[in-house]
Amino acid sequence: MATPVSVDELGPGDHACLTFSDQEERLDIVTAFVQVGLGQGQRLVCFTEALPPDRLAAEFVERGVPVDEYRQSGQLCVRSSDDSWLAGGCFTADKMLELLGREVELARRDGYAGLRVTADMGWATRPVTGVEQLVVFESAVNQLFADQRVTTICQYDRHQFDPVTLATAADVHPCAVAATVYHEDPVLRVCRQHSPAGVRVAGEIDYTRADVLRHAFAEAVRIDGNVHANLADLRFMDVASAGVIIQAALGLGGGRRMTVICQPLVHKVMKLVGMDGVPQMTVLVVDSDA
Amino acid sequence: MTPDQSPEQGVRVPAMDSGGLDQSFEKGGLVSLRAAVAAHGSRLGLAGDRLDDLLLMAHELASNAIQHGGGRGQLRLSRQEDVIACQVDDWGDGLPDGADAGLHTPTPGALRGRGLWLVRQLADEIEVRSGATGTSVTVRVVVDTSA
Numbered sequence: 001m002a003t004p005v006s007v008d009e010l011g012p013g014d015h016a017c018l019t020f021s022d023q024e025e026r027l028d029i030v031t032a033f034v035q036v037g038l039g040q041g042q043r044l045v046c047f048t049e050a051l052p053p054d055r056l057a058a059e060f061v062e063r064g065v066p067v068d069e070y071r072q073s074g075q076l077c078v079r080s081s082d083d084s085w086l087a088g089g090c091f092t093a094d095k096m097l098e099l100l101g102r103e104v105e106l107a108r109r110d111g112y113a114g115l116r117v118t119a120d121m122g123w124a125t126r127p128v129t130g131v132e133q134l135v136v137f138e139s140a141v142n143q144l145f146a147d148q149r150v151t152t153i154c155q156y157d158r159h160q161f162d163p164v165t166l167a168t169a170a171d172v173h174p175c176a177v178a179a180t181v182y183h184e185d186p187v188l189r190v191c192r193q194h195s196p197a198g199v200r201v202a203g204e205i206d207y208t209r210a211d212v213l214r215h216a217f218a219e220a221v222r223i224d225g226n227v228h229a230n231l232a233d234l235r236f237m238d239v240a241s242a243g244v245i246i247q248a249a250l251g252l253g254g255g256r257r258m259t260v261i262c263q264p265l266v267h268k269v270m271k272l273v274g275m276d277g278v279p280q281m282t283v284l285v286v287d288s289d290a
Numbered sequence: 291m292t293p294d295q296s297p298e299q300g301v302r303v304p305a306m307d308s309g310g311l312d313q314s315f316e317k318g319g320l321v322s323l324r325a326a327v328a329a330h331g332s333r334l335g336l337a338g339d340r341l342d343d344l345l346l347m348a349h350e351l352a353s354n355a356i357q358h359g360g361g362r363g364q365l366r367l368s369r370q371e372d373v374i375a376c377q378v379d380d381w382g383d384g385l386p387d388g389a390d391a392g393l394h395t396p397t398p399g400a401l402r403g404r405g406l407w408l409v410r411q412l413a414d415e416i417e418v419r420s421g422a423t424g425t426s427v428t429v430r431v432v433v434d435t436s437a
Contacts, residue, residue, distance in 0.1 A: 187321050204321060204324070206320060238353065239404045265342040268342060273404060273408075
Protein backbone atom coordinates (compact mmCIF):
# COMPACT_ATOMS: atom_id res chain seq x y z
CA MET A 1 0.00 0.00 0.00
CA ALA A 2 1.29 3.42 -0.98
CA THR A 3 1.77 6.40 1.29
CA PRO A 4 -1.65 7.86 2.14
CA VAL A 5 -2.76 10.87 0.13
CA SER A 6 -5.09 13.70 1.05
CA VAL A 7 -8.68 13.37 -0.17
CA ASP A 8 -8.31 16.31 -2.55
CA GLU A 9 -5.53 14.50 -4.40
CA LEU A 10 -7.84 11.66 -5.49
CA GLY A 11 -8.80 11.58 -9.14
CA PRO A 12 -10.63 9.42 -11.71
CA GLY A 13 -9.57 5.77 -11.55
CA ASP A 14 -8.41 5.90 -7.93
CA HIS A 15 -9.66 3.16 -5.61
CA ALA A 16 -8.67 4.26 -2.13
CA CYS A 17 -8.88 2.72 1.29
CA LEU A 18 -9.74 4.89 4.28
CA THR A 19 -9.01 3.27 7.62
CA PHE A 20 -10.23 5.45 10.46
CA SER A 21 -10.71 5.37 14.20
CA ASP A 22 -12.40 8.72 14.60
CA GLN A 23 -15.92 9.34 13.27
CA GLU A 24 -15.31 13.07 12.95
CA GLU A 25 -12.33 12.45 10.75
CA ARG A 26 -14.13 9.91 8.60
CA LEU A 27 -17.07 12.25 8.05
CA ASP A 28 -14.71 15.12 7.28
CA ILE A 29 -12.93 13.14 4.56
CA VAL A 30 -16.12 11.64 3.13
CA THR A 31 -17.78 15.07 3.05
CA ALA A 32 -14.78 16.52 1.21
CA PHE A 33 -14.94 13.63 -1.27
CA VAL A 34 -18.64 14.31 -1.89
CA GLN A 35 -18.20 18.06 -2.07
CA VAL A 36 -15.38 17.93 -4.63
CA GLY A 37 -17.30 15.41 -6.78
CA LEU A 38 -20.52 17.43 -6.77
CA GLY A 39 -18.56 20.57 -7.62
CA GLN A 40 -17.04 18.81 -10.65
CA GLY A 41 -20.41 17.67 -11.92
CA GLN A 42 -19.86 14.02 -11.05
CA ARG A 43 -22.46 11.61 -9.77
CA LEU A 44 -22.04 10.51 -6.14
CA VAL A 45 -23.16 7.24 -4.62
CA CYS A 46 -22.68 6.80 -0.87
CA PHE A 47 -23.30 3.42 0.73
CA THR A 48 -23.80 3.89 4.44
CA GLU A 49 -23.81 1.46 7.32
CA ALA A 50 -23.06 3.12 10.68
CA LEU A 51 -25.50 5.97 9.98
CA PRO A 52 -28.91 5.79 8.30
CA PRO A 53 -28.98 7.59 4.89
CA ASP A 54 -30.79 10.69 6.20
CA ARG A 55 -28.37 11.03 9.11
CA LEU A 56 -25.39 10.86 6.77
CA ALA A 57 -27.00 13.48 4.52
CA ALA A 58 -27.59 15.65 7.59
CA GLU A 59 -23.88 15.32 8.48
CA PHE A 60 -23.00 16.64 5.01
CA VAL A 61 -25.33 19.60 5.51
CA GLU A 62 -23.87 20.30 8.95
CA ARG A 63 -20.41 20.42 7.36
CA GLY A 64 -21.51 23.05 4.91
CA VAL A 65 -22.49 20.95 1.87
CA PRO A 66 -26.14 21.62 0.97
CA VAL A 67 -26.95 18.16 -0.37
CA ASP A 68 -30.75 18.30 -0.49
CA GLU A 69 -31.00 19.64 -4.02
CA TYR A 70 -28.39 17.15 -5.25
CA ARG A 71 -30.35 14.29 -3.72
CA GLN A 72 -33.51 15.53 -5.42
CA SER A 73 -31.83 15.84 -8.81
CA GLY A 74 -30.32 12.37 -8.40
CA GLN A 75 -26.72 13.59 -8.62
CA LEU A 76 -26.21 12.38 -5.05
CA CYS A 77 -27.56 9.05 -3.93
CA VAL A 78 -27.25 7.86 -0.31
CA ARG A 79 -28.16 4.21 0.27
CA SER A 80 -27.90 1.84 3.19
CA SER A 81 -25.97 -1.42 2.77
CA ASP A 82 -29.16 -3.37 3.39
CA ASP A 83 -30.88 -1.69 0.45
CA SER A 84 -27.94 -2.21 -1.86
CA TRP A 85 -25.27 -4.86 -1.68
CA LEU A 86 -26.93 -6.86 1.05
CA ALA A 87 -30.35 -6.80 -0.62
CA GLY A 88 -31.42 -10.43 -0.64
CA GLY A 89 -29.47 -11.13 2.55
CA CYS A 90 -26.15 -12.28 1.20
CA PHE A 91 -23.08 -10.78 -0.37
CA THR A 92 -21.46 -11.95 -3.55
CA ALA A 93 -18.65 -10.20 -5.33
CA ASP A 94 -20.50 -10.66 -8.64
CA LYS A 95 -23.70 -9.07 -7.40
CA MET A 96 -21.79 -6.12 -6.08
CA LEU A 97 -19.76 -5.63 -9.25
CA GLU A 98 -22.94 -5.77 -11.28
CA LEU A 99 -24.47 -3.11 -9.07
CA LEU A 100 -21.47 -0.83 -9.49
CA GLY A 101 -21.37 -1.50 -13.23
CA ARG A 102 -24.96 -0.32 -13.44
CA GLU A 103 -24.08 2.88 -11.59
CA VAL A 104 -21.27 3.54 -14.06
CA GLU A 105 -23.73 3.11 -16.93
CA LEU A 106 -26.31 5.37 -15.31
CA ALA A 107 -23.80 8.12 -14.69
CA ARG A 108 -22.66 7.94 -18.33
CA ARG A 109 -26.21 7.85 -19.69
CA ASP A 110 -27.25 10.86 -17.64
CA GLY A 111 -24.26 12.85 -18.82
CA TYR A 112 -22.36 13.23 -15.55
CA ALA A 113 -18.67 14.10 -15.70
CA GLY A 114 -17.81 10.96 -13.77
CA LEU A 115 -18.79 8.74 -10.87
CA ARG A 116 -17.65 8.78 -7.26
CA VAL A 117 -18.52 5.93 -4.96
CA THR A 118 -17.86 5.69 -1.24
CA ALA A 119 -18.86 2.87 1.08
CA ASP A 120 -18.77 2.26 4.81
CA MET A 121 -17.57 -1.36 4.84
CA GLY A 122 -18.76 -1.96 8.41
CA TRP A 123 -21.47 -4.31 7.13
CA ALA A 124 -18.73 -6.90 6.52
CA THR A 125 -18.32 -7.39 10.28
CA ARG A 126 -21.92 -8.53 10.54
CA PRO A 127 -22.66 -12.25 10.14
CA VAL A 128 -23.27 -11.94 6.43
CA THR A 129 -23.13 -14.89 4.07
CA GLY A 130 -20.39 -14.52 1.52
CA VAL A 131 -18.26 -11.99 3.33
CA GLU A 132 -15.15 -14.05 2.46
CA GLN A 133 -15.64 -12.71 -1.07
CA LEU A 134 -14.87 -9.21 0.12
CA VAL A 135 -11.24 -9.33 -0.96
CA VAL A 136 -12.25 -10.87 -4.31
CA PHE A 137 -14.62 -7.96 -4.78
CA GLU A 138 -12.08 -5.31 -3.79
CA SER A 139 -9.54 -6.80 -6.24
CA ALA A 140 -12.10 -6.93 -9.03
CA VAL A 141 -12.96 -3.26 -8.44
CA ASN A 142 -9.39 -2.38 -9.35
CA GLN A 143 -9.79 -3.96 -12.79
CA LEU A 144 -13.32 -2.79 -13.38
CA PHE A 145 -12.61 0.84 -12.59
CA ALA A 146 -9.08 1.22 -13.85
CA ASP A 147 -10.17 2.50 -17.26
CA GLN A 148 -13.38 4.19 -16.13
CA ARG A 149 -13.90 7.65 -14.77
CA VAL A 150 -14.72 6.23 -11.35
CA THR A 151 -13.22 7.31 -8.02
CA THR A 152 -13.83 5.15 -4.97
CA ILE A 153 -13.20 5.33 -1.22
CA CYS A 154 -13.85 2.23 0.89
CA GLN A 155 -14.13 3.06 4.57
CA TYR A 156 -12.87 0.64 7.21
CA ASP A 157 -13.40 1.40 10.91
CA ARG A 158 -10.30 0.29 12.86
CA HIS A 159 -12.48 -0.43 15.90
CA GLN A 160 -14.66 -2.84 13.95
CA PHE A 161 -12.18 -4.86 11.93
CA ASP A 162 -9.45 -7.14 13.21
CA PRO A 163 -5.88 -6.15 12.26
CA VAL A 164 -5.46 -8.98 9.75
CA THR A 165 -8.59 -8.11 7.79
CA LEU A 166 -7.61 -4.44 7.91
CA ALA A 167 -4.14 -5.14 6.58
CA THR A 168 -5.53 -7.37 3.82
CA ALA A 169 -8.12 -4.80 2.81
CA ALA A 170 -5.54 -2.03 2.82
CA ASP A 171 -3.21 -4.11 0.63
CA VAL A 172 -5.86 -4.72 -2.01
CA HIS A 173 -6.41 -0.99 -2.54
CA PRO A 174 -3.94 0.72 -4.87
CA CYS A 175 -4.01 3.83 -2.66
CA ALA A 176 -4.97 5.02 0.78
CA VAL A 177 -6.53 8.27 1.81
CA ALA A 178 -5.91 9.85 5.21
CA ALA A 179 -6.23 13.10 7.05
CA THR A 180 -3.28 15.48 6.80
CA VAL A 181 -1.89 15.17 10.30
CA TYR A 182 0.38 17.94 11.58
CA HIS A 183 0.99 16.29 14.91
CA GLU A 184 -0.12 13.17 16.71
CA ASP A 185 0.82 11.77 20.11
CA PRO A 186 -1.26 10.25 22.93
CA VAL A 187 -2.16 13.70 24.28
CA LEU A 188 -2.61 15.82 21.19
CA ARG A 189 -3.76 15.50 17.61
CA VAL A 190 -3.62 18.37 15.14
CA CYS A 191 -4.91 17.72 11.65
CA ARG A 192 -6.31 19.48 8.66
CA GLN A 193 -10.08 19.68 8.37
CA HIS A 194 -11.51 19.66 4.86
CA SER A 195 -15.13 20.56 5.33
CA PRO A 196 -15.47 23.22 6.50
CA ALA A 197 -11.84 23.96 5.67
CA GLY A 198 -9.52 24.63 8.57
CA VAL A 199 -7.75 22.88 11.41
CA ARG A 200 -8.93 20.33 13.95
CA VAL A 201 -7.19 20.16 17.32
CA ALA A 202 -8.09 17.44 19.85
CA GLY A 203 -6.73 16.51 23.27
CA GLU A 204 -4.62 19.02 25.19
CA ILE A 205 -2.33 21.73 23.90
CA ASP A 206 0.15 24.03 25.59
CA TYR A 207 3.19 26.16 24.73
CA THR A 208 5.36 23.09 24.14
CA ARG A 209 3.35 22.40 20.95
CA ALA A 210 2.58 26.01 19.98
CA ASP A 211 4.87 25.65 16.94
CA VAL A 212 2.66 22.84 15.56
CA LEU A 213 -0.39 25.02 15.98
CA ARG A 214 1.33 27.99 14.36
CA HIS A 215 2.28 25.88 11.36
CA ALA A 216 -1.20 24.34 10.97
CA PHE A 217 -2.99 27.67 11.18
CA ALA A 218 -0.49 29.42 8.93
CA GLU A 219 -1.32 26.85 6.26
CA ALA A 220 -5.06 27.32 6.77
CA VAL A 221 -4.71 31.10 6.56
CA ARG A 222 -2.68 30.70 3.36
CA ILE A 223 -4.93 28.27 1.49
CA ASP A 224 -8.45 28.55 2.90
CA GLY A 225 -10.97 31.34 2.60
CA ASN A 226 -12.70 31.40 5.93
CA VAL A 227 -10.87 29.33 8.52
CA HIS A 228 -12.68 26.84 10.71
CA ALA A 229 -10.94 26.03 14.00
CA ASN A 230 -12.55 22.82 15.25
CA LEU A 231 -11.50 22.64 18.91
CA ALA A 232 -14.59 20.71 20.03
CA ASP A 233 -12.50 17.84 21.40
CA LEU A 234 -9.78 20.03 22.88
CA ARG A 235 -9.88 19.62 26.67
CA PHE A 236 -7.09 22.02 27.56
CA MET A 237 -5.47 25.04 25.97
CA ASP A 238 -3.03 27.43 27.58
CA VAL A 239 -2.45 31.14 27.09
CA ALA A 240 0.42 30.67 24.66
CA SER A 241 -1.60 28.42 22.32
CA ALA A 242 -4.65 30.68 22.49
CA GLY A 243 -2.33 33.52 21.48
CA VAL A 244 -1.31 31.59 18.35
CA ILE A 245 -4.94 31.21 17.24
CA ILE A 246 -5.74 34.86 17.95
CA GLN A 247 -2.67 35.88 15.94
CA ALA A 248 -3.81 33.72 13.03
CA ALA A 249 -7.27 35.30 13.13
CA LEU A 250 -5.77 38.80 13.22
CA GLY A 251 -3.88 37.91 10.04
CA LEU A 252 -7.11 37.30 8.10
CA GLY A 253 -7.83 40.18 5.78
CA GLY A 254 -10.31 40.96 3.03
CA GLY A 255 -13.44 40.07 4.98
CA ARG A 256 -12.26 36.54 5.77
CA ARG A 257 -13.40 35.08 9.06
CA MET A 258 -12.40 32.47 11.59
CA THR A 259 -15.03 30.35 13.32
CA VAL A 260 -13.92 28.61 16.50
CA ILE A 261 -15.83 25.68 18.00
CA CYS A 262 -14.62 25.02 21.54
CA GLN A 263 -15.37 23.89 25.08
CA PRO A 264 -15.91 26.38 27.94
CA LEU A 265 -12.31 26.19 29.25
CA VAL A 266 -10.87 27.03 25.85
CA HIS A 267 -13.43 29.79 25.38
CA LYS A 268 -12.39 31.30 28.69
CA VAL A 269 -8.70 31.35 27.74
CA MET A 270 -9.46 32.82 24.32
CA LYS A 271 -11.50 35.59 25.93
CA LEU A 272 -8.76 36.38 28.41
CA VAL A 273 -6.19 36.50 25.65
CA GLY A 274 -8.23 39.10 23.80
CA MET A 275 -10.62 37.29 21.47
CA ASP A 276 -13.27 39.97 21.89
CA GLY A 277 -10.94 42.48 20.25
CA VAL A 278 -10.64 40.34 17.12
CA PRO A 279 -13.47 41.27 14.73
CA GLN A 280 -12.66 38.38 12.37
CA MET A 281 -13.49 35.80 15.02
CA THR A 282 -16.75 34.04 15.89
CA VAL A 283 -16.96 31.47 18.69
CA LEU A 284 -19.41 28.66 19.26
CA VAL A 285 -19.19 26.96 22.66
CA VAL A 286 -20.03 23.28 22.93
CA ASP A 287 -20.60 21.22 26.04
CA SER A 288 -17.37 19.77 27.38
CA ASP A 289 -18.72 16.26 27.81
CA ALA A 290 -20.32 16.19 24.38
CA MET B 291 17.85 27.10 47.45
CA THR B 292 17.59 23.35 47.23
CA PRO B 293 14.45 21.65 46.05
CA ASP B 294 13.71 19.92 49.34
CA GLN B 295 13.52 23.24 51.15
CA SER B 296 10.43 25.35 51.00
CA PRO B 297 11.37 28.84 49.75
CA GLU B 298 11.93 30.91 52.86
CA GLN B 299 9.31 33.44 51.87
CA GLY B 300 6.80 30.72 51.02
CA VAL B 301 3.95 29.77 53.26
CA ARG B 302 4.31 26.27 54.64
CA VAL B 303 1.23 24.32 53.72
CA PRO B 304 -0.11 22.38 56.70
CA ALA B 305 -0.12 18.60 56.64
CA MET B 306 -2.16 17.15 53.77
CA ASP B 307 -5.80 16.82 54.47
CA SER B 308 -7.86 14.57 52.24
CA GLY B 309 -7.49 15.44 48.57
CA GLY B 310 -4.40 17.61 48.90
CA LEU B 311 -1.45 17.45 46.51
CA ASP B 312 2.27 18.10 46.88
CA GLN B 313 4.07 17.42 43.64
CA SER B 314 7.34 18.43 42.05
CA PHE B 315 7.42 19.03 38.31
CA GLU B 316 9.84 19.78 35.53
CA LYS B 317 9.98 20.11 31.75
CA GLY B 318 7.89 17.41 30.11
CA GLY B 319 5.75 16.91 33.21
CA LEU B 320 2.95 19.39 32.59
CA VAL B 321 0.45 16.89 31.21
CA SER B 322 0.61 14.68 34.30
CA LEU B 323 0.68 17.72 36.58
CA ARG B 324 -2.55 18.99 34.99
CA ALA B 325 -4.17 15.56 35.37
CA ALA B 326 -3.20 15.52 39.07
CA VAL B 327 -4.49 19.07 39.66
CA ALA B 328 -7.80 18.27 37.92
CA ALA B 329 -8.28 15.08 39.96
CA HIS B 330 -7.32 16.64 43.29
CA GLY B 331 -9.16 19.89 42.62
CA SER B 332 -12.29 17.87 42.02
CA ARG B 333 -11.77 15.89 45.24
CA LEU B 334 -11.28 19.14 47.14
CA GLY B 335 -14.71 20.30 46.01
CA LEU B 336 -14.27 22.26 42.78
CA ALA B 337 -16.28 21.56 39.64
CA GLY B 338 -17.05 23.04 36.23
CA ASP B 339 -15.95 26.58 35.67
CA ARG B 340 -13.99 26.94 38.93
CA LEU B 341 -12.15 23.68 38.36
CA ASP B 342 -11.22 25.01 34.90
CA ASP B 343 -9.91 28.18 36.59
CA LEU B 344 -7.74 26.18 38.98
CA LEU B 345 -6.40 24.04 36.15
CA LEU B 346 -5.54 27.08 34.03
CA MET B 347 -3.84 28.88 36.92
CA ALA B 348 -1.85 25.84 38.00
CA HIS B 349 -0.68 25.27 34.42
CA GLU B 350 0.36 28.87 33.80
CA LEU B 351 2.24 29.09 37.11
CA ALA B 352 3.99 25.78 36.53
CA SER B 353 4.89 26.62 32.94
CA ASN B 354 6.34 29.97 34.12
CA ALA B 355 8.50 28.04 36.58
CA ILE B 356 9.67 25.68 33.84
CA GLN B 357 10.28 28.35 31.21
CA HIS B 358 11.59 31.24 33.30
CA GLY B 359 12.09 29.95 36.84
CA GLY B 360 14.94 27.49 36.64
CA GLY B 361 13.20 24.67 34.79
CA ARG B 362 11.37 23.01 37.65
CA GLY B 363 9.21 23.65 40.68
CA GLN B 364 6.86 22.39 43.35
CA LEU B 365 3.07 22.60 43.37
CA ARG B 366 0.96 22.28 46.49
CA LEU B 367 -2.79 22.12 46.62
CA SER B 368 -4.82 22.15 49.81
CA ARG B 369 -8.15 23.19 51.22
CA GLN B 370 -8.83 25.02 54.46
CA GLU B 371 -12.47 25.57 55.22
CA ASP B 372 -13.98 26.98 52.02
CA VAL B 373 -10.74 28.10 50.45
CA ILE B 374 -8.55 26.10 48.11
CA ALA B 375 -4.95 27.24 47.91
CA CYS B 376 -2.58 26.41 45.09
CA GLN B 377 1.05 27.31 45.70
CA VAL B 378 3.72 27.06 43.03
CA ASP B 379 7.39 27.58 43.96
CA ASP B 380 10.47 27.71 41.83
CA TRP B 381 14.15 28.32 42.44
CA GLY B 382 14.87 30.63 39.53
CA ASP B 383 16.21 34.20 39.44
CA GLY B 384 12.88 35.79 40.24
CA LEU B 385 10.37 37.64 38.08
CA PRO B 386 11.60 40.74 36.20
CA ASP B 387 8.83 42.87 37.68
CA GLY B 388 8.97 41.17 41.07
CA ALA B 389 5.70 41.03 42.92
CA ASP B 390 4.07 43.38 40.37
CA ALA B 391 4.46 40.92 37.52
CA GLY B 392 1.35 40.42 35.44
CA LEU B 393 -0.44 43.49 36.79
CA HIS B 394 -0.76 45.22 33.44
CA THR B 395 -3.00 44.10 30.61
CA PRO B 396 -0.81 42.60 27.89
CA THR B 397 -1.03 44.21 24.47
CA PRO B 398 -3.20 42.24 22.04
CA GLY B 399 -1.11 39.71 20.20
CA ALA B 400 1.76 39.79 22.71
CA LEU B 401 3.06 36.28 23.19
CA ARG B 402 4.94 36.72 26.46
CA GLY B 403 3.88 37.88 29.88
CA ARG B 404 0.29 36.78 29.67
CA GLY B 405 0.40 33.81 32.02
CA LEU B 406 0.55 35.66 35.31
CA TRP B 407 -1.90 38.25 34.05
CA LEU B 408 -4.41 35.48 33.33
CA VAL B 409 -3.78 34.02 36.79
CA ARG B 410 -4.56 37.39 38.35
CA GLN B 411 -7.86 37.55 36.45
CA LEU B 412 -8.98 34.11 37.61
CA ALA B 413 -7.84 33.98 41.24
CA ASP B 414 -10.03 35.15 44.09
CA GLU B 415 -6.83 36.08 45.90
CA ILE B 416 -3.17 36.00 44.89
CA GLU B 417 0.15 36.40 46.68
CA VAL B 418 3.32 36.83 44.65
CA ARG B 419 6.71 36.69 46.32
CA SER B 420 9.72 36.90 44.10
CA GLY B 421 13.40 37.43 44.74
CA ALA B 422 16.84 36.42 43.55
CA THR B 423 16.44 32.92 44.99
CA GLY B 424 13.07 32.05 43.60
CA THR B 425 9.43 32.82 43.12
CA SER B 426 6.44 31.64 45.11
CA VAL B 427 2.91 32.32 43.94
CA THR B 428 -0.14 31.30 45.93
CA VAL B 429 -3.61 31.60 44.46
CA ARG B 430 -6.81 31.03 46.34
CA VAL B 431 -10.19 29.95 45.04
CA VAL B 432 -13.28 30.10 47.22
CA VAL B 433 -15.42 26.99 47.01
CA ASP B 434 -19.06 27.76 46.40
CA THR B 435 -20.84 25.78 49.11
CA SER B 436 -24.26 27.27 48.44
CA ALA B 437 -25.11 24.73 45.76
